[in-house]
Amino acid sequence: MPPPADRAPLPAPDSEPERPTLKTIAAATGLAIATVSRALKDAPDIGEETKRRVRETAARLGYRPNRAGVRLRTGKTNVIALVLSTETDVMNHTSRLIYSIANALRGTAYHLVVMPFFPDQDPMEPIRYIVETGSADGIILNQTKEDDPRIRYMHDHGFPFAAHGRTAMGIDHPYYDFDNEAFARLGVRAMADRGRRRLFLVAPPRAQMYANHMIHGFSDEAARLGLSFEVADTVNSDSGGDAVDAAVHARFRQPDPPDGLLVGSTTAGMAAIAGAEQTGRMLGRDFDVVGKEAIPLLRRFRRDILIVREDVGRAGDFLAKALVAAIEKRDWTERQRLEVPMQVETGPGPDKGEQA
Structure with a gap:
């Protein structure tokens, strides 16, 4: 039966545009599918110009990886979790840290999620949840303690992580710290x-x-x-x-x-x-x-x-890149960095221009 005159026929299901795939990007760029895949993962053996061309083509085509398929195929989520306390005050460096981590992950296969925990909550809860459910590939955390049970737990479970801060536990792991x-x-x-x-x-x-x-x-x-x-x-x-x-x-x-x-x-x-x-x-x-x-x-x-x-922007960038390298089991020449301040900036009073 034909549709009423005042109603346009529905498109056939197979007439919807196909979702772009790695094969679509490969055809558009003239590159091999494997090269496209590695470029989107920010592989170190792929040139920056090739990565840029692949990312631009992927964005133009509206490519989005099928996360369910990726997880079934590789066991990975392509998610990095930043675990932060809600006690952190709005005037401190939290916003800058979040921005710099997210910016470092742009153009990679990884996405950032922020998981808060509350003052009356056991700080171990979000860590256990992420590790036990496999809801992220790695964790970035801060407010480290001299003997930090979160770090011991992730280390013992072989779960990739990076810390904004050091400990005194003798555990070797990626960190960035301000001296x-x-x-x-x-x-x-x-x-x-x-x-x-x-x-x-x-x-x-x-x-x-x-x-x-x-x-x-x-x-x-x-x-x-x-x-x-x-x-x-x-x-x-x-x-x-x-x-x-x-x-x-x-x-x-x-x-x-x-x-x-x-x-x-x-x-x-x-x-x-x-x-x-x-x-x-x-x-x-x-x-x-x-x-x-x-x-x-x-x-x-x-x-x-x-x-x-304190250069928190550099901290976030470093932590994101060090953690991705740990997740992908790649060598990372500098897994740990200590930012050492060198000067005190004085005000514009009698000592204007002086560096203490």
């Missing part, structure tokens, strides 16, 4: 050069490995220079702005208040300055603050703050 001991030593010397003699540290949570590095560098360098020093014991650099503000304000109202502060996060730096200023002190005149940041922000808050920059 927080060097950061603390630089900060102490910069404040000593400006005549500061009573130093105060708002450190990261002590369970995390980089807190140990920062506290050691701070206390050892201050002692070496004969300076008075103390570490905040009621708050840490992840405590949130209100808590850090209140703690620093209270300390500045006590006898012998500090005249130099080292802080472990951007948010803590801003809050510490606010807390001190509420007691009538002026930054750059009565006290100095050394903070670190991944995204330029602190100078817009106060021009006289002392800054050490």
